[in-house]
Structures are given as C-alpha cells and as structure tokens.
Amino acid sequence: MVTQVMNCIMEDLQHLGGTLRREKLNGFAREILSSSWNTMHDQWQVITAYAALIAVTVWMLLGLWSLPQQQRSSVGRGRRKSSLAGPIRWPLLGAAPEVLWNYHRLNDWIVSYLKKSPTMHVQLPNVTFTYTALPENVEHILKNNFSNYPKGELFHEVMDIFLGDGIFNTDGELWRKQRKTASFEFASKVLREFSTLVFRDYSLKLAAILNRAAASTAAAVDMQDLFMRLTLDSICKISFGIEMGTLEPSLPDIPFAKAFETTNEIVSHRFMDPWWKLKRFFKVGTEATVVKSAKEVDDFTYNVIRTRRAELAAARRSGQKLQADAVTKDLLGRRDLFTRFLLLNEEAEEGAEMFTDKNLRDTILNFVIAGRDTTAVTLSWFVYMMIQHPEVAEKIEQELICTFEKSEKEDQSAAPVIMNSKKSDLDDDDDSKASDEASFNLRVAEYSQHLTYNSLLNLQYLYAAILETLRLYPAVPMDPKCVLNDDVFPDGTPVKKGNMVMYSAYAMGRMEYIWGSDACEFKPSRWLKDGVVQLESPFKFTAFQAGPRICLGKDSAMLQLRMVLAILCRFYKFQLVSQAPVKYRQMSILLVANGLHVTVTRKM
Numbered sequence: 133m134v135t136q137v138m139n140c141i142m143e144d145l146q147h148l149g150g151t152l153r154r155e156k157l158n159g160f161a162r163e164i165l166s167s168s169w170n171t172m173h174d175q176w177q178v179i180t181a182y183a184a185l186i187a188v189t190v191w192m193l194l195g196l197w198s199l200p201q202q203q204r205s206s207v208g209r210g211r212r213k214s215s216l217a218g219p220i221r222w223p224l225l226g227a228a229p230e231v232l233w234n235y236h237r238l239n240d241w242i243v244s245y246l247k248k249s250p251t252m253h254v255q256l257p258n259v260t261f262t263y264t265a266l267p268e269n270v271e272h273i274l275k276n277n278f279s280n281y282p283k284g285e286l287f288h289e290v291m292d293i294f295l296g297d298g299i300f301n302t303d304g305e306l307w308r309k310q311r312k313t314a315s316f317e318f319a320s321k322v323l324r325e326f327s328t329l330v331f332r333d334y335s336l337k338l339a340a341i342l343n344r345a346a347a348s349t350a351a352a353v354d355m356q357d358l359f360m361r362l363t364l365d366s367i368c369k370i371s372f373g374i375e376m377g378t379l380e381p382s383l384p385d386i387p388f389a390k391a392f393e394t395t396n397e398i399v400s401h402r403f404m405d406p407w408w409k410l411k412r413f414f415k416v417g418t419e420a421t422v423v424k425s426a427k428e429v430d431d432f433t434y435n436v437i438r439t440r441r442a443e444l445a446a447a448r449r450s451g452q453k454l455q456a457d458a459v460t461k462d463l464l465g466r467r468d469l470f471t472r473f474l475l476l477n478e479e480a481e482e483g484a485e486m487f488t489d490k491n492l493r494d495t496i497l498n499f500v501i502a503g504r505d506t507t508a509v510t511l512s513w514f515v516y517m518m519i520q521h522p523e524v525a526e527k528i529e530q531e532l533i534c535t536f537e538k539s540e541k542e543d544q545s546a547a548p549v550i551m552n553s554k555k556s557d558l559d560d561d562d563d564s565k566a567s568d569e570a571s572f573n574l575r576v577a578e579y580s581q582h583l584t585y586n587s588l589l590n591l592q593y594l595y596a597a598i599l600e601t602l603r604l605y606p607a608v609p610m611d612p613k614c615v616l617n618d619d620v621f622p623d624g625t626p627v628k629k630g631n632m633v634m635y636s637a638y639a640m641g642r643m644e645y646i647w648g649s650d651a652c653e654f655k656p657s658r659w660l661k662d663g664v665v666q667l668e669s670p671f672k673f674t675a676f677q678a679g680p681r682i683c684l685g686k687d688s689a690m691l692q693l694r695m696v697l698a699i700l701c702r703f704y705k706f707q708l709v710s711q712a713p714v715k716y717r718q719m720s721i722l723l724v725a726n727g728l729h730v731t732v733t734r735k736m
C-alpha cells in the first residue's frame with residue numbers, strides 16, 4: 133500500500149509512454165527506412181519523416197549528454213560531495229522510459245543502481261524520486277528530520293474511503309494522538325495473552341488443513357492464500373472479537389472478507405489508475421464497485437460497534453463497576469481491541485468521549501489492514517526459503533525438538549489440554565484414514581500447548597531465520613515519503629520541496645556495503661552470536677520501518693510468525709509444485725506472484 137504513490141506515477145507514465153515500447157519503435161523505424169521515393173508520394177511526408185528522425189536523434193543525444201551531468205551532481209556547503217548513479221534522463225520524459233521498461237522488476241532495478249551508489253535521483257516528468265539505501269540517510273528521513281517527511285495528502289485522499297483518518301493514513305497531531313493510545317494498548321499484557329491464544333488456535337486450524345492435504349497425495353495447496361486466510365481470521369478475532377471463518381476446512385468465501393479484499397484491491401489500484409477520480413465522479417467501473425464494497429465493510433464494522441456498545445450499556449445498567457480488568461475478564465469475557473477501546477471511553481471523564489463510532493471504525497480497520505497482508509506474505513517467503521534451504525529447515529526442526537522435548541520431560545506431570553478431540557475416540561480405529569488424520573491433529577494440538585509467549589522467545593534460530601527472511605523479502609519493499617521543505621541528506625544529496633524520497637528495504641537487504649559480501653545469501657547465522665540473536669539498527673534493517681512511525685504491530689507479528697512457524701516447521705515439509713522460478717509481483721506489498729503452490733508431507 134505504501135508504495136502506491138510511486139505506482140500511480142508509474143502507471144501514468146505507462147499510459148503516456150505506451151507507444152514507446154520497443155516493438156512499436158522498431159515498427160516505426162522500419163516504416164521510415166523501408167519507405168522509398170516511390171511509395172512516399174507526398175513530399176511533405178518525407179520531410180516530416182526526416183524531421184522526426186532528426187528530432188529523435190537530437191533528443192537521444194541530449195539524453196546521453198544529461199547522464200554525465202547527473203553523475204557530476206554535487207552539493208557544496210562543507211558537506212561531502214555526492215556522486216549519484218542513476219538512470220538516463222531524457223528530455224521531458226526524464227527516467228520514465230527506463231522505469232517503464234523495468235517496471236515488473238522495479239525492486240531489482242533499484243538494487244542494480246543502489247549497488248553502484250547508495251543514493252540516486254529518478255526524475256520523472258512530474259516529480260523526482262530520491263532513492264536511498266544509506267542507513268544514515270534513512271535515519272535522517274525517519275527520525276532526525278521526521279517532520280519534513282510525512283505521508284502526505286495524495287496518500288490520504290486515495291486511501292480515505294478505506295483507511296479514513298486511521299493511524300496509517302494520517303500525519304501530524306491526528307496521527308500522534310492515535311499512536312499514543314494505540315501504543316499503550318499494544319503493550320498491554322491482556323492483549324498479548326489473548327493474541328497468544330488466538331494465534332495458537334488459528335495455527336492449529338491451518339495445521340489441520342495441511343494435514344488433510346498431506347493425506348491426499350495429489351492435493352496441492354496455495355500457501356499464500358492459506359496464510360491470507362489465517363491472518364485475516366486472527367486479526368479480526370483480535371480486533372473485532374469475531375470469528376471470521378475463512379480458515380474453516382471448506383475454505384469458504386465470507387462476504388465481509390470478500391468486501392474487504394475488493395476494497396483493498398480497488399483502492400490500491402487507484403494509485404495506478406489515472407482515471408480513478410473521473411470514474412468516481414461518474415460512479416462507474418471499479419469506483420462504483422468500491423462504493424458498494426466499502427459500504428459492506430462499514431456496515432459490518434458499525435454493526436460490531438453497536439453490539440459492543442449495547443453490551444456495555446447493559447452492563448452499566450446492571451450496576452456493575454466498569455473497571456477495565458473486571459469488565460474484560462468477568463463481565464464481557466472479551467479482550468478484543470474494540471472492547472478495550474470502548475472501555476477507554478468508559479474511563480474517560482464524563483462527557484469527554486475519546487472515540488466516536490467513526491474513530492473506532494477507522495482505528496480498528498487500520499490495524500486489520502496494516503497487519504494482515506504483511507504477516508501473510510512474510511510467512512509465504514519463509515516457507516519458500518525453507519524449500520530452498522532444507523539445511524535451515526532441518527536446524528529449525530532440531531531446535532524445536534530439543535526445546536520442547538526437554539520441556540515435555542519437565543512437564544510430564546501436567547496433562548496437556550487437548551482441544552476438540554478425545555483420545556479414547558481415536559484408539560478404536562487407528563487404521564482408518566480419518567483417525568490417522570485425527571491422531572496427527574491431536575499430536576500437533578498437544579505439542580502446541582508448549583508454545584507460549586515465553587517459550588517461543590527461546591527459539592533463537594527460528595527467530596534468526598525469520599529476520600533473515602524479512603531482510604531479503606521485506607513485506608513492504610519500499611516506502612515513499614513527501615518532502616515538505618528543501619533539505620540535504622547526511623551524504624550531501626539535496627532534496628527539493630514537493631518531491632518524494634524513498635528508502636528501499638528490499639534493496640538495503642542486498643547491499644554489500646551494509647551486510648558484507650554475502651549480502652544476497654540467505655544465512656540466518658549472520659544474526660546469531662553464541663546462539664543468541666543480535667538485533668541490528670532499525671535504520672539498517674528497515675523491514676518494520678524505524679523512528680517514531682516504526683511498525684506498531686512488530687511484536688504481535690513476531691509472536692504470530694513464531695507460533696505458526698514453530699508448528700509448520702516441526703510437522704510439515706513443503707515442495708514446490710512447479711519448477712518455474714518463484715517471483716514477486718511488483719506491488720506495494722511483496723506478494724509471491726501467482727501464489728505459493730506446494731505439496732505437503734507430514735513429519736513424524
């Protein structure tokens with residue numbers, strides 16, 4: 133979502149520069165060259181053709197001339213001079229032709245330039261993007277001169293129908309207030325405990341689906357689709373307190389989930405659609421669809437708000453004292469974010485309501501949006517890494533066996549809590565496929581009882597492998613910010629008011645000047661010293677952003693990643709269905725293009 137500003141401009145240019153594609157240029161050239169005096173009756177046509185050829189030649193020469201100019205660019209005033217590599221700037225079009233040509237692999241195209249020079253300007257007809265991979269520049273943008281680099285108006289307008297004035301979509305005071313309240317809630321023990329249970333339950337649902345797929349030899353599954361379902365269900369449970377059910381065994385299409393996806397997709401596409409405002413004005417096409425889907429999302433959300441408010445009002449009428457802990461534990465039995473924010477209202481002074489219905493809707497939906505796709509794609513790339521690096525998968529499995537076999541011996545007296553199954557039911561018919569499946573599910577469920585917030589923290593090698601996945605495949609590959617006022621980066625690069633700056637987490641993970649000569653290799657061991665993870669500066673490892681706007685759900689995401697992967701790595705092995713290389717889709721989120729289709733086998 134965050135790089136959609138960039139996408140928007142690129143797509144504009146795609147329309148503008150469509151005729152510049154190679155085939156068409158070739159066709160054009162052939163037409164001019166093969167034409168003879170005989171076929172070109174009209175002398176004017178000949179003159180025009182020559183004029184066009186001369187214009188193209190001059191234009192190309194000008195472009196080539198502008199390259200060394202650009203590479204000579206420097207800033208004085210006592211700062212270090214910067215020599216920027218970057219694409220050729222053509223008159224009028226700037227770097228657009230090269231950007232368009234490489235659009236499907238934009239992240240890697242950026243890598244190729246930032247390898248040569250850690251900062252570069254990409255000049256487009258209407259705006260210049262300054263890309264950087266230098267940690268000191270990133271720290272400058274995200275922290276030291278934070279107020280000069282907001283998300284900006286364009287982002288807000290495009291996302292308004294979906295994100296409203298939620299934390300993800302605001303700057304300044306509006307953002308600051310939400311950040312403060314939300315940080316407090318995210319740090320709470322109640323939410324952490326609730327999340328641990330939710331993540332465990334949904335991991336078991338996923339494990340059961342994989343178990344079934346493993347039992348049927350021909351069945352392949354799309355792990356990315358399953359992870360999207362898992363993260364939607366779990367984040368809706370944590371945020372709304374509601375069972376969404378997309379991860380039920382039949383993998384159903386749920387109306388809210390569908391409406392949510394449709395709205396997300398269309399709003400994201402707006403950044404690439406130069407006509408979206410016109411379509412919105414005439415209420416046609418995707419803009420007509422998004423009005424309906426957004427309304428469906430709103431209806432659902434406001435309905436939950438009304439229900440929760442009614443529950444609280446009933447509790448108030450019954451005369452109970454509304455202390456947060458008492459209400460969540462005893463009165464409502466709810467620990468979801470919705471209820472917790474409503475309780476903050478209750479605790480606020482008389483008449484000083486902190487959250488209107490619209491505030492609540494925006495707040496909660498922003499969490500769902502921020503946390504869902506990011507976690508799902510990280511899980512997908514992790515599974516892909518395990519397929520590519522079986523030696524790492526093996527080490528993780530060993531760590532899991534060691535950690536939990538040990539704790540099992542210690543815990544022998546404590547009978548594990550078994551969910552949704554009775555052991556005696558299974559003993560009768562061991563041979564049947566169904567009972568085989570059920571007994572495997574039971575085994576996974578028993579094992580999962582060891583997975584607590586604290587025990588998961590002991591899995592240092594797994595943690596290192598997750599960090600390594602995020603280093604090479606950051607869910608948000610690049611992050612654009614607006615420039616409010618002229619500024620100069622610490623490396624001496626000037627940036628101009630009204631332009632955009634962009635740090636590329638994807639490129640940063642691949643830079644030898646940051647990570648050493650093995651930067652592009654997947655090596656979890658780089659994070660470990662004496663078996664313990666050593667964290668890097670968030671301005672160097674930028675997968676969660678850094679500074680005042682660092683991802684608010686980072687710890688929650690890590691908890692879910694550890695929980696899901698501790699189960700998958702212990703009990704399942706994956707194999708790609710196709711030999712075709714796995715690629716990303718060029719979007720704001722680093723999706724696996726066309727899904728991650730695998731076959732599954734169980735580990736005993």
Ligand code: HEM
Nearest residue numbers: 134502503506507510607608675676677681683684685689
């Ligand atoms: C692997 C998983 C995740 C990754 C890689 C990730 C990454 C990020 C990044 C890069 C940003 C900055 C985006 C921007 O400002 O343009 C961000 C912001 C945010 N994330 Fe995450 N995120 C993840 C999971 C989550 C989860 C699970 C939640 C919530 C439950 C969450 C909540 C948020 C929120 C609320 C913000 C906005 C913070 C602010 O603007 O102050 N994230 N995340």
